Amino acid sequence: MATTTAEPKARKRRQKTRTKNVSPLPAIVASRLTASQIDLTPGKEHVICPTCMTWTPITGVLGTPVLVPHHTTPYYDRTTTTPRRCSNSNRRIILDTAVDAWQAELAERTEVSSTVASRRPTRVTRKPRTAVAPAVMQIVGGLVDDKTARRLNEAHIKGCSTCTVKDEKGTILRTADIASRCADGRRLAQLAAHTQRVGPARRTAQMEQEEWSARGERGLRLLHQLLWNQHAKAVGDADVQRVDDALTAMIQTLNPRMADAPQLTDWERADLMSAIALLATQKDQLERQR
Structure with missing residues (x-):
């Protein structure tokens, strides 16, 4: 009697729950940050966390923008066995800077930094001392x-x-x-x-x-x-x-x-x-x- 083999079926995974908790810390104002500390690219909004200084995604851009819950160590640091959640998780951020203004400021800062690097003085070459002519x-x-x-x-x-x-x-x-x-x-x-x-x-x-x-x-x-x-x-x-x-x-x-x-x-x-x-x-x- 021939036996039929059932096709394997993937186990249904639990969906990630979205929390509505908001950190009681004061909100971060985007206009007070420099253009190099925030990324307002549509769909890729990130900001440098003031506490752990890691790039953290921003969620709820169309509603209540908050920092994604994250650890104090970067995700690629596998040496930490006891990760600790950053205190700025779920902290609100006020996006009061337009994307066009942020891009213009970022371009201006990049141009200024390149010109400053080109204006840096080169190594000074001392002229050799002239030998004293004999009598x-x-x-x-x-x-x-x-x-x-x-x-x-x-x-x-x-x-x-x-x-x-x-x-x-x-x-x-x-x-x-x-x-x-x-x-x-x-x-x-x-x-x-x-x-x-x-x-x-x-x-x-x-x-x-x-x-x-x-x-x-x-x-x-x-x-x-x-x-x-x-x-x-x-x-x-x-x-x-x-x-x-x-x-x-x-x-x-x-x-x-x-x-x-x-x-x-x-x-x-x-x-x-x-x-x-x-x-x-x-x-x-x-x-x-x-």
């Missing part, structure tokens, strides 16, 4: 020595009428004071005095630098010689072995062991003999150098 004596003093500076000063004094004191006949009596000289004469006098003062120290530093350079070069030569002495025998043996292998290969080519090997022509044999003689000479020289 003329420091620039020229490093190019000439004390003897050259003294010769330049003497040559200028002989050819300048301002830097010398002469008699009626034009004979040079003495050198004028530093204050009475011309601009070039004062510079050359200062240069001569400066190079004379720093000349001994400069020559001493130059001699020390040359001595250290000579020591470094001498040390490099000694190190190169030491390393070569350590590997000279191995290098010589390798050179002799390389020439000996090439010589053995040429001798085998000149005198093949196989009877059916190709025969060399007279020209090829002569070239091969010359190469063998050259390699034999190189091998003899390398063995003498070891």
